[in-house]
Amino acid sequence: MTGSKPKELAIPFAAHESKEATEVLRAWIVDNGLHVSLQRGFDDAAVWGVLLTDIARHVSRIYETEGVGTAAEALAKIKFTLDAEWDDGTDVGTTSAIQ
Template sequence: MSDDERPLLHTIETPPDAIARGGHEVLRAFVVDGAVSVALRRSFDDPFTWGVLLVDIARHAARIYAMEGALAEEDAYREILAGLQAEIERPTDPGSTGPLN
């Protein structure tokens, strides 16, 4: 497949503080044909820290909903947590992880 034939890939910018101070990317997630595709590195000695990271991401997502006027931040956060709980209790797709993830 040539570059001209490749589907358009929509990415987001690197956060300004990471550009200014450095760091390493720990998580990249894409929606591909309605499913989530993830690349990540372990990054933390303690798996507990992943829980903190995931909640921090949920808070950021809730703020985005509020900034765009779609929902109040608290309502969006509550819905995100409800989705997390539902997925924990009844996984829709356990997926798989390979060495490139």
């Protein structure tokens, strides 16, 4: 796949319409590994807890919309695995600044 264009998601419509919109997170699966671009974005780290929880809820609804299971089942699996990874991560990765 040399030279192929990465499969980017669309920017949400509301971001185009808003006078104040900031991207805080991009997540990519590259060669079966997670790569992210992010910025701190918030003064209070607790806001990330809300953001990540909201993302999990959106993901669970996608599973239901696509007929893979119920949103409740998907959310329970996400939370179970999040708790397990939190307690004993399989790969905690590294973080470095990109200029």
